[in-house]
Amino acid sequence: DAGITQSPRHKVTETGTPVTLRCHQTENHRYMYWYRQDPGHGLRLIHYSYGVKDTDKGEVSDGYSVSRSKTEDFLLTLESATSSQTSVYFCAIGSYLYEQYFGPGTRLTVT
Amino acid sequence: GQQVMQIPQYQHVQEGEDFTTYCNSSTTLSNIQWYKQRPGGHPVFLIQLVKSGEVKKQKRLTFQFGEAKKNSSLHITATQTTDVGTYFCAGPGYGGSQGNLIFGKGTKLSVKP
Numbered sequence: 001d002a003g004i005t006q007s008p009r010h011k012v013t014e015t016g017t018p019v020t021l022r023c024h025q026t027e028n029h030r031y032m033y034w035y036r037q038d039p040g041h042g043l044r045l046i047h048y049s050y051g052v053k054d055t056d057k058g059e060v061s062d063g064y065s066v067s068r069s070k071t072e073d074f075l076l077t078l079e080s081a082t083s084s085q086t087s088v089y090f091c092a093i094g095s096y097l098y099e100q101y102f103g104p105g106t107r108l109t110v111t
Numbered sequence: 112g113q114q115v116m117q118i119p120q121y122q123h124v125q126e127g128e129d130f131t132t133y134c135n136s137s138t139t140l141s142n143i144q145w146y147k148q149r150p151g152g153h154p155v156f157l158i159q160l161v162k163s164g165e166v167k168k169q170k171r172l173t174f175q176f177g178e179a180k181k182n183s184s185l186h187i188t189a190t191q192t193t194d195v196g197t198y199f200c201a202g203p204g205y206g207g208s209q210g211n212l213i214f215g216k217g218t219k220l221s222v223k224p
Contacts, residue, residue: 033212042199042216043154058211090153096203096212099144099156 003027004103006091012109019078021106023091025071032074033092033100034058034066036085043090049074081110113138115202117215125223130187132218134200141203143176143183144212149196190222 003026013019023032034046035058045058047066055066063085065077078085086109094100114137124130134143142161146154158167160176160183167174173186187194197217204211 040216043201043214045211048211097142099159100154100212101156102153105153 004091004093004101006089006103006106008106009104010107012111013081014111015082016080019081019108019110021076021089021091021108023074023076023103025074025093027093027101028071029093030071031093031095032068033094034064034074034076035090035092035102036060036087037090037105038087046076046089078108081108083110086110113204113213115200115213115215117200117218119218120216121219121221123221123223124190126192127189130190130194130220132185132198132200132220134183134185134215136181136202136213139180141180143180144201145174145183145185146199146201146214147196148199148217152196154199187220190220192222192224195220195222 005024007022033048035043044060049055049068067075089106091103092100116135144159145157148154164178165176171188175184197219199217201212201214204213
């Protein structure tokens with residue numbers, strides 16, 4: 001497996017609280033991605049980064065923000081968590097033209 | 112917007128039977144990728160197809176890319192319980208989706224021993 005870690009791996013939080021998920025890579029990849037996975041919806045892109053401080057929105061970006069201050073770290077922030085953001089979140093590295101490598105995922109529950 | 116569709120959504124087979132999942136894109140793709148996700152796991156890259164009409168094999172798995180580069184299939188011969196999981200196809204986004212991989216919703220395969 002590629003050197004990608006996600007933290008935390010599991011989190012339970014209350015509606016309205018801020019949450020930050022971290023993705024860390026040791027592969028020096030330029031591109032990093034955040035996806036959410038929900039039953040019946042497959043993998044949906046939230047945000048992606050194509051370099052330090054360079055980010056763009058994906059299909060389901062509302063309610064999420066990201067930051068990338070270093071090549072190895074890509075942070076996903078839910079400013080005010082809602083129950084609809086209960087999901088499994090995957091970070092990935094690689095390119096949209098070539099293969100992507102996924103982290104182990106973070107299971108987030110918003111109560 | 113650009114879409115990648117997969118059928119069937121679910122497939123239940125008896126061990127030893129064959130399995131096929133189909134992927135169709137609303138646009139011509141420069142390449143198509145296939146991923147497998149085991150239950151409770153993360154998606155794992157299987158293969159990339161680039162050329163029109165390309166066929167690639169990995170042991171019991173056969174991948175095809177259509178002549179028009181808008182469809183693809185994954186065929187598993189003589190399924191085993193280790194094949195259980197969800198299979199996703201994905202293609203590069205264009206225009207407003209450039210920089211993204213567009214994933215199909217996946218086909219969930221269960222294998223009865």
